[in-house]
Amino acid sequence: MLNEAHHVPSVGSDKVCSLAEAIGLVRDGDMVALAGMATQSAPMAVVREFIRQGRRQLGLVCLVGGIGVDWLAAAGVIDRVVCCAVSMEQFGTCRQFARAAESGRVRVQELSEWALLARLAAAAQALPYLPIRGLVGTDLIAADSDNLRVLDDPFGGPPVVACRRLIPDVAVLHAHRADRAGNVQCEPGARWADASVMPKAARRVLVTVEEIVDSAVLRRHPDRTVLPGFLVDAVVEVPHGAHPTSLPDRYDYDTRLHREWVAAARHNTSSSAFLDRYLHTPPDEQSYLVAAGLGTRNKEQAGQDG
Numbered sequence: 001m002l003n004e005a006h007h008v009p010s011v012g013s014d015k016v017c018s019l020a021e022a023i024g025l026v027r028d029g030d031m032v033a034l035a036g037m038a039t040q041s042a043p044m045a046v047v048r049e050f051i052r053q054g055r056r057q058l059g060l061v062c063l064v065g066g067i068g069v070d071w072l073a074a075a076g077v078i079d080r081v082v083c084c085a086v087s088m089e090q091f092g093t094c095r096q097f098a099r100a101a102e103s104g105r106v107r108v109q110e111l112s113e114w115a116l117l118a119r120l121a122a123a124a125q126a127l128p129y130l131p132i133r134g135l136v137g138t139d140l141i142a143a144d145s146d147n148l149r150v151l152d153d154p155f156g157g158p159p160v161v162a163c164r165r166l167i168p169d170v171a172v173l174h175a176h177r178a179d180r181a182g183n184v185q186c187e188p189g190a191r192w193a194d195a196s197v198m199p200k201a202a203r204r205v206l207v208t209v210e211e212i213v214d215s216a217v218l219r220r221h222p223d224r225t226v227l228p229g230f231l232v233d234a235v236v237e238v239p240h241g242a243h244p245t246s247l248p249d250r251y252d253y254d255t256r257l258h259r260e261w262v263a264a265a266r267h268n269t270s271s272s273a274f275l276d277r278y279l280h281t282p283p284d285e286q287s288y289l290v291a292a293g294l295g296t297r298n299k300e301q302a303g304q305d306g
Helices: 019-025 044-052 067-074 095-103 113-124 193-201 215-219 255-264 268-280 285-291
Strands: 031-034 058-065 078-086 107-110 129-132 148-151 160-164 170-178 204-212 225-227 234-237
Touching: 019 044, 019 204, 019 234, 031 193, 044 067, 044 170, 044 204, 044 268, 044 285, 058 067, 058 113, 058 193, 067 078, 067 095, 067 255, 067 268, 078 095, 078 113, 113 129, 113 160, 113 193, 170 193, 170 215, 193 225, 255 268, 268 285
Parallel strands: 031 058, 031 170, 058 078, 078 107, 170 204, 204 234
Antiparallel strands: 129 160, 148 160
C-alpha cells in the first residue's frame, strides 16, 4: 500500500531529466530522505547539486549518514537531521556535522535503526504508526514524545513503542541502472533496507543511476528491479553518482578523497577551501569528476590507500 500523500506519475511516461531539473522536485525547507549507508551507495551527485544551487533549510532522514551529510552541514544546506548515526566509518567522525549539531545550527533527532525504519514503514503502508519492542527503558522516548509513545499490548504482552509515521517530502537514492520509465535496478550487493522503504514512504522520488538502459535490459534480470516506474518521479543518468562513496559491484569508495576531507574538515577555513575546490567551482558533475581525479585514475585506483 502506498502512502496516500504519494504523488503517482502516469505509468510509462518518460522520467529522464537533467540533474538540475530533478532538483526542482526539492524545495527549500523540505525533508529529504537520503538512502545509502555511510561510505556505501550514497546519492552524492544530488548532495553536490544541493550545494551548487545553494539550497537552504533542508531536513535529512538517513539511517547512517556519511560524508554527504558532513558536506551538507559544512555548506549550510541542512538545519535538521533524523538519523541513527552519522559517521564515515573507518575514516572517522563527521566533524562539520558534529560541530553544527553541538552549536544548535542543526537539530538532531536520534533513533534506533529499527525505530526509524518503523516510522518510514508506517508511512509506506498509510498507517498512523507501527509498534516495536525496542527503545523501552531508554531516554529516546522522552526526548521525542511527539513521535514515540509507550502503549500497552492489547493482547496482554509487554508494552510496545508506537513509532509515528514519518513522511519525507522527497526520497533520493543512487542505483546501477534504470529505463526511461523509471524502473530501477540494483545489483544484489547494493540493496539496503532504507532504499526499499524510503521511496514508498515519500511524497516524491528522485533516482540517480549509473546508466539509462532499454527496458529489455531490465527484463533480463527482473529480480534486480527494486523500484517500479510508477513510484519514481525523476531519473537522472549520473556516472559515478555515488562517488566518493562506493557502489557495490561497480566501484569502491575513494579513500584519498575521504582522507582529504577528514583533514580539511578539522577547520572551517580548510573545509570551505575544499568545498570551493570540489563543489562550488566545478559547474557540473563532469567537472567535479575531473577535479576529483577520476579523469586520470580508474575506478580500482579510486579505492586504494594513499
